[in-house]
Amino acid sequence: MHRSTSWLVALALVLPAAAEAQTIQNPTLRRAQQAFDNLDYRQALTIALTSLRERLTGFERARAYEVLGFTYSGMDSILKAVDAFKQVVLIEPERDLDPNRTSPRALSAFQVALTQILVVRQLRVDSVSFIGGQGAVGIRYTVTQPSRVVTRVTGGTLGSIRIDSTVANGQVNIRWPARMPSGDPVPAGTYNVVVEATVGQNSFSTSQPIRIAHGAVDTLPHLTSLPGYTYLPETEVPPKSWRPMGLALVYSGIALAGTSALSHGNLGSASMREGGMIGGGIVLAGFVMTLKKPAPQPARGNILYNSLLREQIARRNTEIAQENTRRRQQVALTVVPLARPGGGR
Amino acid sequence: MRPAGWIVGTMVLSIIPSFHLSAQHVSLGPQIAFGDYREVSSDLHYRGTGLGAKATLMWKKFSADVVLSKVKYKPKTSAATANFDASEVDVRLRYYVTGPVSAELGFINRKMDPEFEAQSVGAVTLGARMAYVLGPGVHMSLNGGLLFGSKFSGGGTTSALGALQLGLGLTVDALHGRVLVTGDYGFQRFSRKTDDGSGALPAPIQQSLGRMGFAIAF
Numbered sequence: 001m002h003r004s005t006s007w008l009v010a011l012a013l014v015l016p017a018a019a020e021a022q023t024i025q026n027p028t029l030r031r032a033q034q035a036f037d038n039l040d041y042r043q044a045l046t047i048a049l050t051s052l053r054e055r056l057t058g059f060e061r062a063r064a065y066e067v068l069g070f071t072y073s074g075m076d077s078i079l080k081a082v083d084a085f086k087q088v089v090l091i092e093p094e095r096d097l098d099p100n101r102t103s104p105r106a107l108s109a110f111q112v113a114l115t116q117i118l119v120v121r122q123l124r125v126d127s128v129s130f131i132g133g134q135g136a137v138g139i140r141y142t143v144t145q146p147s148r149v150v151t152r153v154t155g156g157t158l159g160s161i162r163i164d165s166t167v168a169n170g171q172v173n174i175r176w177p178a179r180m181p182s183g184d185p186v187p188a189g190t191y192n193v194v195v196e197a198t199v200g201q202n203s204f205s206t207s208q209p210i211r212i213a214h215g216a217v218d219t220l221p222h223l224t225s226l227p228g229y230t231y232l233p234e235t236e237v238p239p240k241s242w243r244p245m246g247l248a249l250v251y252s253g254i255a256l257a258g259t260s261a262l263s264h265g266n267l268g269s270a271s272m273r274e275g276g277m278i279g280g281g282i283v284l285a286g287f288v289m290t291l292k293k294p295a296p297q298p299a300r301g302n303i304l305y306n307s308l309l310r311e312q313i314a315r316r317n318t319e320i321a322q323e324n325t326r327r328r329q330q331v332a333l334t335v336v337p338l339a340r341p342g343g344g345r
Numbered sequence: 346m347r348p349a350g351w352i353v354g355t356m357v358l359s360i361i362p363s364f365h366l367s368a369q370h371v372s373l374g375p376q377i378a379f380g381d382y383r384e385v386s387s388d389l390h391y392r393g394t395g396l397g398a399k400a401t402l403m404w405k406k407f408s409a410d411v412v413l414s415k416v417k418y419k420p421k422t423s424a425a426t427a428n429f430d431a432s433e434v435d436v437r438l439r440y441y442v443t444g445p446v447s448a449e450l451g452f453i454n455r456k457m458d459p460e461f462e463a464q465s466v467g468a469v470t471l472g473a474r475m476a477y478v479l480g481p482g483v484h485m486s487l488n489g490g491l492l493f494g495s496k497f498s499g500g501g502t503t504s505a506l507g508a509l510q511l512g513l514g515l516t517v518d519a520l521h522g523r524v525l526v527t528g529d530y531g532f533q534r535f536s537r538k539t540d541d542g543s544g545a546l547p548a549p550i551q552q553s554l555g556r557m558g559f560a561i562a563f
Contacts, residue, residue: 244479251477251487255513258489259532262509264549268387270532274379274555275513278530281557282485282515289480 022059026051029060032067044071062091069113073106081106085113093119093206118145120195120206122171125337131217132185132331136175139193141206143168147197151176156189178212178333185331188214190338209338217332219324222317226309234303235296248286252279370403372525374560378414381553382431384463388424391463393417393431397556399527406441410451412529414556418463429462431455433554435531437470445475449490453533455552457498464550465498466535468508482518495535501548507536518562525560 024030032047048067056064065087072081088095088110097110126138143149146169153176154160161181164174176193178186189212196205225231256275263270376397383390397414412435419428437451451470457463472490479485492508513530535550 244483247477248479248485251475251485251513254487255511255530255532258511259553262511262532262534264383264534264536264547264551266386266547266549267383267551268390270551271381271392271553274381274553275530275532278513278515278528278555278557281528282479282513285483285485285515285517286479289483292480295478295481
């Protein structure tokens with residue numbers, strides 16, 4: 001049991017170290033790590049303490065304290081392990097141990113170390129794009145002790161503006177509308193989001209650089225149709241009927257009967273030759289029209305429907321035009337977090 | 346200008362290239378006329394054929410027809426002995442009222458040549474016209490009315506309801522409406538009375554006139 005735990009601890013040390021871009025150059029520290037890997041805790045302790053008296057980089061110093069922390073954990077010296085991990089966190093506030101690869105004892109010592117020092121960790125700024133005044137940038141961080149935390153944005157022509165001030169412990173989420181005190185959108189440029197935590201005489205601050213870019217707000221396209229609604233044909237072909245033939249017969253009949261009726265008695269029977277020829281032509285035309293496909297007639301219901309549809313589209317396009325006018329006066333803000341040069345202090 | 350000259354002029358106009366009149370519809374074209382003419386009694390009966398021309402102008406609710414015709418009448422009975430030419434001008438102004446109905450106002454003037462072979466006549470026409478679309482491009486009409494203020498070259502008068510007219514019309518669009526085939530029928534009856542001092546004597550005049558032709562639409 002003790003042996004398997006040590007293996008896990010060793011793995012937890014080796015893998016993160018291998019993943020880091022930086023490597024351990026100091027030979028003493030290497031020997032200390034080698035001794036720890038060989039589960040020679042006494043040797044690892046002695047050599048790690050010796051390496052701390054030598055000239056080490058920040059990364060190597062953090063690794064040296066980490067070896068000490070794991071070694072003390074393995075030797076059941078929890079208080080000393082906590083002290084060693086506190087040094088690790090102070091040097092590398094973002095440092096985290098993988099709970100799947102770290103012994104519970106070392107993990108709990110690391111957690112206790114976190115609660116005993118004041119650091120602001122895991123400061124994250126969301127990459128987001130929104131219309132100025134209609135959205136906000138998400139900012140998250142974790143503060144390890146109850147403290148007064150002030151969040152500011154600095155840089156560019158902005159100077160320094162406070163965007164949040166709160167007493168917090170643990171994870172904190174805030175939303176920043178990216179606006180100046182006057183209400184105008186923050187000018188485009190590179191800024192720093194600075195989070196500063198204070199408890200009594202202790203304070204810790206960390207920062208995250210961000211870039212804010214300005215862009216034009218997309219305008220809405222005008223509508224040519226409403227979804228789900230289509231124009232209806234404004235004419236419709238009525239069913240075939242004998243009406244043309246009937247009316248031709250009636251008109252011709254009236255003319256011929258009228259001629260006969262109005263004819264003067266003294267002049268004999270009226271001549272039907274002229275009226276008959278023209279009337280016959282009309283009846284023939286009526287017969288042909290009866291057989292032909294009727295002419296399309298205006299469909300009043302459809303015309304009214306299309307008129308309403310056109311009015312709706314025109315009204316919507318007027319609204320869109322007003323909205324586009326408003327949007328052309330707006331600015332689209334794009335906030336992108338940049339790579340951080342280092343940790344907090 | 347003599348009526349014959351008008352007819353020729355109208356025919357010439359009908360074959361010249363079209364021109365556009367904004368917000369107006371104009372058609373103009375020649376017609377063949379054939380008629381039946383009776384006067385005083387059934388013994389004076391004539392029939393004849395001739396030429397005519399018809400011009401139509403439409404503008405908003407207004408429209409106007411101008412019809413010129415010259416028919417050479419020949420006797421059909423033994424009592425009638427001489428031929429004569431009847432030159433007629435028929436002008437009608439129309440105003441659309443409602444539905445198929447339009448109101449008509451116009452005048453007719455018919456001159457006979459030789460002058461005393463038959464009665465020349467002039468009158469003001471007042472009536473109504475009903476039009477109906479039989480089908481695409483096919484229009485028919487029925488019109489009727491009274492002839493007021495009739496004047497006759499041989500004298501005589503008609504009562505207020507003594508002079509009547511009745512008509513029938515057909516227009517068929519051809520060549521996409523650029524050419525119209527036209528057919529018209531007109532019946533006129535004047536219950537004319539003359540008085541030579543021995544009392545009023547009936548001397549009615551009656552004409553049936555058919556016309557067929559075509560017109561160019563502008």
